Amino acid sequence: MSIELTRTDIGITEVLYDNFAEQGIDCDISLPDYCPDIMRILRCSVTNSITNSKISGDRATVDGNAKIRIVYADDKNEIYCYEQDYPFSKFAELSQAYDGAVLCTSAKTEYANCRAVSKKRIDVHGVVSIRFKIVGIKKDSFITDAEGDGIQLKKKKIGTDNAVAVVMKKFQLSQTEEADGEIGKIFYACASPVLSETKIIKGKILLKGEAVIKVMYCSATGENESVCVNYNLPFSEIVDIENIDDSCKVSVGFNVDQVQAEPKTDNDGEYKYLNLACDICAVVTAYKAEDICIITDAYSTQREIDAKYKTASFTRILQNLSDSIICRESIDLSSMSPQRIYAAIARTPEVKCCFNSDKMTVSGKIPLKFILIDGEGVPTFCEREAGFEYSRSVDAKDGNLHCEPRLFLTGYSCTLTNDGRAEFKAEMNISADIEETCESRTLVSLKALENSELKKRHSSLVICFCNGGEKVWDIARKYNATVEDIMSENELTSDEICEKMMLMIPVK
Numbered sequence: 001m002s003i004e005l006t007r008t009d010i011g012i013t014e015v016l017y018d019n020f021a022e023q024g025i026d027c028d029i030s031l032p033d034y035c036p037d038i039m040r041i042l043r044c045s046v047t048n049s050i051t052n053s054k055i056s057g058d059r060a061t062v063d064g065n066a067k068i069r070i071v072y073a074d075d076k077n078e079i080y081c082y083e084q085d086y087p088f089s090k091f092a093e094l095s096q097a098y099d100g101a102v103l104c105t106s107a108k109t110e111y112a113n114c115r116a117v118s119k120k121r122i123d124v125h126g127v128v129s130i131r132f133k134i135v136g137i138k139k140d141s142f143i144t145d146a147e148g149d150g151i152q153l154k155k156k157k158i159g160t161d162n163a164v165a166v167v168m169k170k171f172q173l174s175q176t177e178e179a180d181g182e183i184g185k186i187f188y189a190c191a192s193p194v195l196s197e198t199k200i201i202k203g204k205i206l207l208k209g210e211a212v213i214k215v216m217y218c219s220a221t222g223e224n225e226s227v228c229v230n231y232n233l234p235f236s237e238i239v240d241i242e243n244i245d246d247s248c249k250v251s252v253g254f255n256v257d258q259v260q261a262e263p264k265t266d267n268d269g270e271y272k273y274l275n276l277a278c279d280i281c282a283v284v285t286a287y288k289a290e291d292i293c294i295i296t297d298a299y300s301t302q303r304e305i306d307a308k309y310k311t312a313s314f315t316r317i318l319q320n321l322s323d324s325i326i327c328r329e330s331i332d333l334s335s336m337s338p339q340r341i342y343a344a345i346a347r348t349p350e351v352k353c354c355f356n357s358d359k360m361t362v363s364g365k366i367p368l369k370f371i372l373i374d375g376e377g378v379p380t381f382c383e384r385e386a387g388f389e390y391s392r393s394v395d396a397k398d399g400n401l402h403c404e405p406r407l408f409l410t411g412y413s414c415t416l417t418n419d420g421r422a423e424f425k426a427e428m429n430i431s432a433d434i435e436e437t438c439e440s441r442t443l444v445s446l447k448a449l450e451n452s453e454l455k456k457r458h459s460s461l462v463i464c465f466c467n468g469g470e471k472v473w474d475i476a477r478k479y480n481a482t483v484e485d486i487m488s489e490n491e492l493t494s495d496e497i498c499e500k501m502m503l504m505i506p507v508k
Helices: 472-479 483-489
Strands: 004-030 040-056 059-073 079-093 102-116 121-147 151-178 183-201 204-219 226-240 248-265 271-300 303-332 338-346 351-356 359-374 379-393 400-402 406-416 421-453 461-466 501-506
Touching: 004 059, 004 079, 004 102, 004 271, 040 102, 040 121, 040 183, 040 271, 040 359, 040 379, 059 102, 059 121, 059 183, 079 121, 079 183, 079 204, 102 151, 102 248, 102 271, 121 151, 121 271, 121 421, 151 226, 151 248, 151 421, 151 472, 183 226, 183 248, 183 271, 183 338, 183 406, 183 421, 204 248, 204 271, 204 406, 226 271, 226 338, 248 303, 248 406, 248 421, 271 303, 271 472, 303 359, 303 379, 338 379, 338 406, 338 421, 351 400, 359 421, 379 421, 461 472, 472 483, 472 501, 483 501
Parallel strands: 004 151, 151 303
Antiparallel strands: 004 121, 040 059, 040 248, 059 079, 102 121, 151 271, 183 204, 204 226, 248 271, 271 421, 303 421, 338 359, 351 359, 359 379, 400 421, 406 421, 461 501
């Protein structure tokens, strides 16, 4: 008689491919005649956008644009900005086709340097790293039952999340806003998506939230000032997902592919309106909570078997975290002798997360870039950091805790004090899937060996002397008996021996 196995498939989200490609930025920028001459370069920045990404067979392709912005001062210490686009296209050769997987791409400026070759020419060098990350679902098969040939199983019930779908939805938000006064040259624009609500309808999920767009531009009043404004663009998007219902858990991650802010003229030809747009990529993963019985040990009372095991990981989402973080820091700028802050630019920080018992801590440093005006009206540039730490308790049960927090700056302000310090305050949205992972030995293959019947014993009972703390399973395995027969014969009520005693072992 052969052994009949019952298997259960569990879907596991997995990064199937993760690699980077470098895009060099090397260009010579010539300012048009209408731009004032360069006296001093204050800041050179490269802002990246993804315009298209796709997987075609064994190749992943990303098209994008690097927007180079040069902020400089002329001989009268007036501040200006000039920008130029640097389109790029990169691809990655894949070792296989990834059907049903999603391509998550991003572009990060590693460095950007520039120097003024003349009063009208700028030499720019930099590097942008482009990430190709392919995410999909891998099915892992577990043996959950076996019958035949006197097989005995030690089972363990374990909770895990079964990934049923991972999909990507790209959408664009656009809006036209009236500005307070005439708009000069835009030198900074960013967007931060914030999810406020998810609602599951059979076969669909509704995502509701808003994108906070921050825009900084030079004032056109001739006062050598900048203007910083925030706009909220609401979104309500429906994502089609097969096999999803009210019992599912959902994980949502956002990436901003592109942000656009362009001045628009009114009826008098003055730039008093802003055309805003941002492209957002949402990656949605759906899970179903499952309780499965894995097999941690097996033997046969009739014949020898070949059993193979592995250590498997089982992960479940404990909590979908969405919260706000407030960062406050007093930053010393006294060495720059500032009279006022022309602009303060904050970037979304890179963070680290750690768990200590039932406490989660997220920490990082917000990169800050300042354009300052000193007492003589001369503009200068400097960089600083603002540190923060966020903690919360987590209701952990078993296993190891893990999460990859996603942070977006939703607003910040900076005020200069009389003693040359910048009082910085920022609000960030943090979202994360707090996961618990436990590991367990589990059976992956089982078969009976040919011509391996166990020899029958001469007696039907064997006397065994055992100590307190021993498991009935271990005793039964040693004598090729069954746990049920031993517990019945000795009228045991627990599968663990409480004290030193003698047992009668029924054998066949």
